[in-house]
Amino acid sequence: xxxxLEQYSEIVGEDVVDHLRQLAKALEGARVVHVNSTREGGGVxxxxxxxxxLKQELGLNATWEVITGEESFYQCTKxxxxxxxxxxxxxxxxxxxxxxxxxxxxxxxxxxxLEEADFVFIHDPQPAPLLNFCPNRKGKWIWRCHIDLxxxxxxxxxxxxxxxxxxxxxxxxxxxxxxPLPHPQYLIPPSIDPLSEKNVELDPGxxxxxxxxxxxxxxxxxxxxxxRFDRFKDPVGAIRACRLAKTFTPFQLVLAGGGATDxxxxxxxxxxxxxxxxSDPDIHLLLLPPDAHRTVNALQRxxxxxxxxxxxxxxxxxVTEAMWKGKAVIGGDVGGIKLQVINHHTGFLVSTPxxxxxxxxxxxxxxxxLEEMGSKAKEFVRENxxxxxxxxxxxxxxxxxxxxxxxxxxxx
Amino acid sequence: MAEPFAVxxxxxxxxxxxxxxxxxxxxxxxxxxIHPACIYHHFWGGLLRPxxxxxxxxxxxxxxxxxxxxDARLAEKLALVDPSQCPSLEDLRxxxxxxxxxxxxxxxxxxxxxxxxxxxxxxxxxxxxxTNLRIEGPAMLAEMVPRLSVGSIFxxxxxxxxxxxxxxxxFSEWLLGCGDRCAExxxxxxxxxxxxxxxxxxxxxxxxxxxKVCLL
Numbered sequence: 001x002x003x004x005l006e007q008y009s010e011i012v013g014e015d016v017v018d019h020l021r022q023l024a025k026a027l028e029g030a031r032v033v034h035v036n037s038t039r040e041g042g043g044v045x046x047x048x049x050x051x052x053x054l055k056q057e058l059g060l061n062a063t064w065e066v067i068t069g070e071e072s073f074y075q076c077t078k079x080x081x082x083x084x085x086x087x088x089x090x091x092x093x094x095x096x097x098x099x100x101x102x103x104x105x106x107x108x109x110x111x112x113x114l115e116e117a118d119f120v121f122i123h124d125p126q127p128a129p130l131l132n133f134c135p136n137r138k139g140k141w142i143w144r145c146h147i148d149l150x151x152x153x154x155x156x157x158x159x160x161x162x163x164x165x166x167x168x169x170x171x172x173x174x175x176x177x178x179x180p181l182p183h184p185q186y187l188i189p190p191s192i193d194p195l196s197e198k199n200v201e202l203d204p205g206x207x208x209x210x211x212x213x214x215x216x217x218x219x220x221x222x223x224x225x226x227x228r229f230d231r232f233k234d235p236v237g238a239i240r241a242c243r244l245a246k247t248f249t250p251f252q253l254v255l256a257g258g259g260a261t262d263x264x265x266x267x268x269x270x271x272x273x274x275x276x277x278x279s280d281p282d283i284h285l286l287l288l289p290p291d292a293h294r295t296v297n298a299l300q301r302x303x304x305x306x307x308x309x310x311x312x313x314x315x316x317x318x319v320t321e322a323m324w325k326g327k328a329v330i331g332g333d334v335g336g337i338k339l340q341v342i343n344h345h346t347g348f349l350v351s352t353p354x355x356x357x358x359x360x361x362x363x364x365x366x367x368x369x370l371e372e373m374g375s376k377a378k379e380f381v382r383e384n385x386x387x388x389x390x391x392x393x394x395x396x397x398x399x400x401x402x403x404x405x406x407x408x409x410x411x412x
Numbered sequence: 413m414a415e416p417f418a419v420x421x422x423x424x425x426x427x428x429x430x431x432x433x434x435x436x437x438x439x440x441x442x443x444x445x446i447h448p449a450c451i452y453h454h455f456w457g458g459l460l461r462p463x464x465x466x467x468x469x470x471x472x473x474x475x476x477x478x479x480x481x482x483d484a485r486l487a488e489k490l491a492l493v494d495p496s497q498c499p500s501l502e503d504l505r506x507x508x509x510x511x512x513x514x515x516x517x518x519x520x521x522x523x524x525x526x527x528x529x530x531x532x533x534x535x536x537x538x539x540x541x542x543t544n545l546r547i548e549g550p551a552m553l554a555e556m557v558p559r560l561s562v563g564s565i566f567x568x569x570x571x572x573x574x575x576x577x578x579x580x581x582x583f584s585e586w587l588l589g590c591g592d593r594c595a596e597x598x599x600x601x602x603x604x605x606x607x608x609x610x611x612x613x614x615x616x617x618x619x620x621x622x623x624k625v626c627l628l
Contacts, residue, residue, distance in 0.1 A: 015559070175426075176528075186425055187428055408540065
């Protein structure tokens, strides 16, 4: 059995993997702890599932901790998520107290490990206060913000800023998300794992089974949007786009979403989407368990066109996944989607359901254009959005942060 | 005989600066005072960061002039600013400001971008490490170049222009110590390679071709 890195070298080339090994030498044996708030569901957990083992394979002593909380904690952090992405929302004092006491309780459970670590990566706002509860920390603490913070609801950001400004550095997916903070702010777009169950090649039998499983007609085109049932992903807008386009070109729309344990709003949004779909037999709403990775993989592969009609998006890993499968993507002109969907080259950027409808019609009619865009999309992901690039930037950041902010760091 | 050529590799990491511009006058003002590392990043950083393989414009300022400001005339002029023709980053800064000033003077209105299309200044840190690979002579250089990482190509062929007194690449500098004939044959051909319009993989192929013809 070859190592994980050897398997990746078959996809990205040996020189890329050698480069990682060389860079990691400077960090050999470093104790690295990643902390987030869910082990399954959502892009952060997916990244940590491969990032931590790969760091271990490169000789770092990397581990992954998950904080836990009660319902009120997740209600509070979901409100943070909405507010930081721009929704004006007042968070009751009781929820804020729950947030602080929950993170304190978690800090007590993992304090020794965190204080001893050489590098601590805290992902998103949920575990952000841990820093304040670890006064004897020895290593560098980095806050990793995965969400679109370009126009936050100010009162909530003002509250959270107190918890993150004390970090040694922060990491953001795009320059436009960066908020002023008194430390270096690194830019690292996320990535996908091409060998994970979500992205690995599937045999035709497994792909074809999803037609039967979800009562899809293989003879008619299929447009797929995969994402949590979250208002920022605009599933209702996707249905409206579908209705507008369907009168010209008959097709089926699949909206497939898993839940994340730290997202208490999913069920409510799913109900709204059901209302909008109004039992249309060509609109398939699939509520999938968080570990249905192979099903999602197969759905993306049977799609003629992939849609990601988000109105706010941190990065949009489902866009990357679809592009890696050679699909042209119609995506909202927001956040990290703009970095991936190169308008008219790897797909189309749209701002309204009308725009999405227009592009669906265009792509379903111009099949050769669809294929050309899909193949460009796959190569674009291979060069830029696979985990090897992401890992390289994490390693570079770790080396860089131990040398301050100087522009050039020469390792002996 | 020269010392063996020490092959180094590098990785860039980008940093947000929080500095941004929404119109052309703001871009000009920010450019006059921004850290030179930002200017370097927006011209050369693209070689080592996510970038579509067929960008319409080779530097970020030109790209923004078109995608953000929708000013095709300015985009074309900025795209022609060639960093490899500027002796220093300060010269490059002056050249950029000059082009923008000229455009501001001939415009009746200040071109503006939408809020979600602002220009964000980014800089980068470079981490350089030794690969422990040593090249003993010109023939070995020709054999090894196809196997060098794109990070090594960036460091020795692009970054070197900032480090060396002659503003040349590291290969040329090293070959000077390997004998006049060798240097005479190779250096003019290396100078003729335009690094500004190629990806690092393409540059590696061009170097391979030159070394194969001259050194094997």
